[in-house]
Amino acid sequence: MWRCLAGLRGAALAAGFRAYTPAAERKKFYQNVSISQGEGGFEINLDRRKLKTPQGKVFIVPSEPLAIAVATEWDSQRDSIKSYTMHLTTLCNTALDNPTQRNKEQFIRAALKFLDTDTICYRVEEPPGLVELQKNEWDPVINWAEKRYGVSITSSTSIMGPPIPAETKETFMKHLASYNTWSLLGIEYIIVQLKSMVLAMGLIDRYLTVERAVLLSRLEEEYQIQRWGNVEWAHDYDLQELRSRTAAGTLLVHFCSESSTVKHKLLQD
Known part of the structure; x- marks a missing residue:
């Protein structure tokens, strides 16, 4: 349930990206x-x-x-x-x-909204194996983010989610403001894929690899697959596609934030 709730805003934003992507093939x-x-x-x-x-x-x-x-x-x-x-x-x-005629401030606000429904902040109360898995895999990322940005980020099993301090939002707002509009588009795109601003920041800061960030964003799915099995081709396709989209967003951020020539x-x- 928590994954579904946390993903609602991500689905809405992702729809905007899909609408601008030509689906048909041409010669x-x-x-x-x-x-x-x-x-x-x-x-x-x-x-x-x-x-x-x-x-x-x-x-x-x-x-x-x-x-x-x-x-x-x-x-x-x-x-x-x-x-x-x-x-x-x-x-x-x-x-x-x-x-959509958005400006820099609107990109920043859209990214910040994900803090309220961040995937790794929504926890389950059962089964015990998934509870332990979330704690072991997600807590270190939250601890890293708290130290890296000097903020407080909590988790919760409540349907309302954890309360995010205003100071935390203010810190992330200032950090995002240091990026240009192209990079902010990439950041938002990554957040939409991972349904997590914390994971996105870990990826952009090179604390996480693309493969690791994607795995952490799909922790519950991977747990269920290991327990009950899966339709192999469908799982592999979804996983590779998510990695590809996440990598593209990451490259956009890095290539638009760094000065280099080839x-x-x-x-x-």
């Missing part, structure tokens, strides 16, 4: 992918065509590593273009077109 129309430096950033070229966003804007990103990562997504497509597999491209399209710019088949 591949290009041979070579390259990047070039343009005014204000780096552009993606499909043969001699500039990549455009769904709203027709020139696709231009703020850092060279991000451009190379996006170009790699396009270069990896084979006979058809599967847009639903190109998570970084989708995130960049969202940042460029901003279909010499090799041309990608060709």
Whole structure:
């Protein structure tokens, strides 16, 4: 029950991302992918065509590593273009077109709301094995976050969830304000995937790996699977897809928060 309640807001936010992701496949129309430096950033070229966003804007990103990562997504497509597999491209399209017309303050508020329904703060009272598993796996992450940010984060078995001190929210608000809008989009995207701001911060700060963060976000599911079994192909697909989306959000944050350049710019088949 707690997982369901904690995930309601995440499902609502995730719907917004899905709505901006083209689901249909289309025939591949290009041979070579390259990047070039343009005014204000780096552009993606499909043969001699500039990549455009769904709203027709020139696709231009703020850092060279991000451009190379996006170009790699396009270069990896084979006979058809599967847009639903190109998570970084989708995130960049969202940042460029901003279909919901949100500003930096709104991104920060959306992220902070997840503190009230954070997955790792909602605990079960039974079965004993899951209770112990949550304590052993989630408590160290909460302890890390409290020390890292100098805040108080509690857990609860109540349907109302744990009370989050105003000082904790204020601290996280100031921390999020240090990121630019592109990075905040990535942070929100990670939070939506993991249904946890605490896990997202642990991932961005490199305290957790993508694999570890995803596992911790699915702790109850993994416990039930080990106990009762699973439909193997469905579980594997869901797990890999969640890792892929989470990794894309993490790369967006890092590539938009760090200054670096890469010499090799041309990608060709």
